Amino acid sequence: MVAPGFLANPDVVRWLNGIEPAWTALDFDSYNALHDEPSADNRAIRLEPGITVTDLSGSAVVRGAKTLLRHAVDVGGLKLTATGNLSRSVVAEMLGVIEWPDYEREELLRFNKIMNESDLLPLHFLRVLMQATKMVRRHRGILVPTRLGKGMLSREQDGALQAILFHIAFWHLNLGYFDRTPLAPWPQSDVGLVLWSLAAAANVWLDRETLTRLCTVPVSGVLESAWDFGSFAMEARILRPLLWFGLLEYRSEKGAGSVERHLYRKTSQFDRFVKFEVAIERSGTRQ
Numbered sequence: 001m002v003a004p005g006f007l008a009n010p011d012v013v014r015w016l017n018g019i020e021p022a023w024t025a026l027d028f029d030s031y032n033a034l035h036d037e038p039s040a041d042n043r044a045i046r047l048e049p050g051i052t053v054t055d056l057s058g059s060a061v062v063r064g065a066k067t068l069l070r071h072a073v074d075v076g077g078l079k080l081t082a083t084g085n086l087s088r089s090v091v092a093e094m095l096g097v098i099e100w101p102d103y104e105r106e107e108l109l110r111f112n113k114i115m116n117e118s119d120l121l122p123l124h125f126l127r128v129l130m131q132a133t134k135m136v137r138r139h140r141g142i143l144v145p146t147r148l149g150k151g152m153l154s155r156e157q158d159g160a161l162q163a164i165l166f167h168i169a170f171w172h173l174n175l176g177y178f179d180r181t182p183l184a185p186w187p188q189s190d191v192g193l194v195l196w197s198l199a200a201a202a203n204v205w206l207d208r209e210t211l212t213r214l215c216t217v218p219v220s221g222v223l224e225s226a227w228d229f230g231s232f233a234m235e236a237r238i239l240r241p242l243l244w245f246g247l248l249e250y251r252s253e254k255g256a257g258s259v260e261r262h263l264y265r266k267t268s269q270f271d272r273f274v275k276f277e278v279a280i281e282r283s284g285t286r287q
Contacts, residue, residue, distance in 0.1 A: 002217060011223040015230070019213040022197035030278035034192035037171040043277045045192045049163040055269045056158050058246030060100045061165055064126045066158075067097055069135065069149050077142035084138065085117040086127055098122050101243050101250065125178060125244075133168045162273070166245055170195075179236040181229070187216040188237050196276050198238075198266065202248070205263045207255075208235045239264050247273060 006012060007024070023031065033044035056062050071093070072078050079087040086094075095105065095115065100122040108115070117124050127143070130136045135149030152161045169175065170191045176184030187194055197215035206214070212234040216222075222230035239262075242248040247270040255261040 012218060015218055015223050016213050019210065021217070022200045022214050023193050023217070025200075025280050026193075026196070027279040027281040030280075031193065034196055034276075034278065035190065036192065038167060038192075045195065046275045046277075047163040047166060048273050048275055049160045051159045051162065051269070051273050053155055053158050055272055056162055056246065058267060058269060059162055060122070060244045060246065061126070061129075061169075062158055062162050062246075064098055064100065064122060065130055065135070065161060065165060066153060068094070068123075068126055068130065069145050069153055071097075072136060072143060072145045073150065073153070077139065077144040080138060080141055080143055081117075086123065086143065088114060088116060091115050091117055091120055091123060094123050095120065098126075121178065122244075128177075129165060129169055129173060132173055133164055162245065166273075169241060169245075175237040175241060176233070179233070181233065181236075185237075186219055186222065187212075187230075187234055190217055191238070193217065194234075194238055195274055196278065198242075198248075199271060199274065199276060202264060202266045202270075205251070205265045208239060208262045208264065211239065211264060235262060242270075 007016075007021075026034070030044055033042060036042045036044070038046050068078075078090045081087055092115070095108075098120070103122055108120070112119050117127065127136075130149070131138075131143075133148075134146055135152060136143050136145050138144075151157060152164075170188065174185055175188050176186075194215045198211070201214045202211060209228065209231045212228075212231045215238075216230065216234060218230060222233075239248060239250075243250050243264070247267055248264045249267050251263050252260050253263065
């Protein structure tokens, strides 16, 4: 658990601003178990690979991964640059077929007549993630699908594909790499705890600031930041990727002073896909 007196620390009290984190309800063993990745030995958190194709209809990651895999199979591999990114010609081909939440193709084209892979975040994320899962690999200057990747093209494998990509993304990939800001890998280092807290708290629309305080354990870099870095990192590294996997939905609204509020809540797929077995300290019951 956190150090004794942590929640009474004046900097923590100021940052929480009256919000009690959801994870404070967990008992000691469950809190610790949620810091381990899903495995056969860790029942505190597990991913459901048997989720249905209908349930996966909101997963842009599964759709995008299969689109990239099919294209790689059809053309015999995707050309890479010397640095290992997809070539501009491949980026141009994928630009018209990748579907992604809040992905404004026309807006991108307004500012980028010629695009590199890094200019197209959905494609960049998918390529990095799929190499990490070993569904594709580099071979003589091209990106080719592996046997594992080819096997994932069947509709019957969509649940397994979601589970593999999700597991690697949140427990083995540095999601802070994509926002290029300091303090990596927070809050991803507590991702199991954050996911359980979201499962408990995100049943209604809540803004990213509230969700950050409900679901994360703040560290010194967050508490000492002159701006709300914690909410930015939570959104970039947890909330937005969960949106891409179809587990959260998003909307924005104008707040006080015309400041845009970013709001999130769980989709029905969240609780079907991410399962927990933990003890609640206050009641001693199981969830």
